[in-house]
Amino acid sequence: MLDRSSHLTSYLRRICKKVLSTRVMVKTKATEQDSVTNDGKRCKITKDSKAVSEIDHSIGPAWFLIKNEPDEFSIDDLLAIPNKTSRYDGIRNMQARKHMRSMRVGDQIFFYQSSCKVPGICAVVEVVKEAYPDHMSWEEGHKYFDPKSTPDNPRWFMMDFKFVRMMKRFISLEELKGHQEDGLEGMPLFKQSRLSIQPVASHHVEFLLKLEEQPAANISNAGSSKKGGEHGKKRKVISKA
Secondary structure: OOHHHHHHHHHHHHHHHHHHHHHHHHHHOOOOEEEEEOOOEEEEEEEHHOOOHOOOOOOOOOOOEEEEEEOOOOHHHHHHOOEEEEEOOOOOOOHHHHHHHHOOOOOOOEEOOOOOOEEEEEEEEEEEEEEEEEEEHHHHOOOOOOOOOOOOOOEEEEEEEEEEEEEEEEEEEEHHHOOOOOOOOOOOOHHHHOOEEEEEEEEHHHHHHOOOOOOOOOOOOOOOOOOOOOOOOOOOOOOOO
C-alpha cells in the first residue's frame, strides 16, 4: 500500500512538472515576435512586461507627446515629405523606449518643438508603424551605435508617424507652464523636461484641445519651426524616402 502511494505521488509530481514546463514554454513563445527592419533584416523582439509602459488602449487611441529639435527635423520638414510620413529614431533612454514600445497604430501624438527660442506644441501626428528595431544601434561607427544591441537581440527601437494636422494655434511652453496648477497638473512635460517621448493623460488631452480653441496673449512665435531656433544636438529624426 505504501509503495502504491509513493508511486502515485511520484507520478503526480512528474505530471505537475510537465504542465508547468509547458505553460512556461507557451508564455515564452507568446512574448516573442518577428520584426523586419528598414534594411530588410528580420529580428526577434522579446516583449516583457517591464519593457512596455502600462498604456490603456481599451477605450481608444492613446495620446503621447514627442519632442523634435527644429534645426534637426521640423514640422516644415515633415510637411515637405511627399507622404508626410517619417520615422522617429535615435532614442537612447530606457523610459522613452518603454513609451515608444507601448504605442499602437492610430495613437495620436502632440508634435512638440524643443531646444529652440520658443518651444511648444505645433501639430498633431499619428502612429502608422509600431516600434521596430533601430538598425543603427548595431551599425559600428554610427553615432547611435550600441555594442549591446544586435539584430538577434535589439536594444533600441524606432517607430513611424504621419502628419495629421497643425494645431489651431501654437501653444508655447511658457503658456503650458501657466496651467501647471490649472488643468495640466502632473503633466510629465514639467517634471521630466528632457524625456523625448511622454504619455499624455486623457484629461490633459482634453484640456489641450480646448486650449487651442482659445486665443492666447503674448505668443511671439506662430509655431513655424526653423525661424529663431537655437542650435541643439540631442537626437535626430531621419525622414523616410
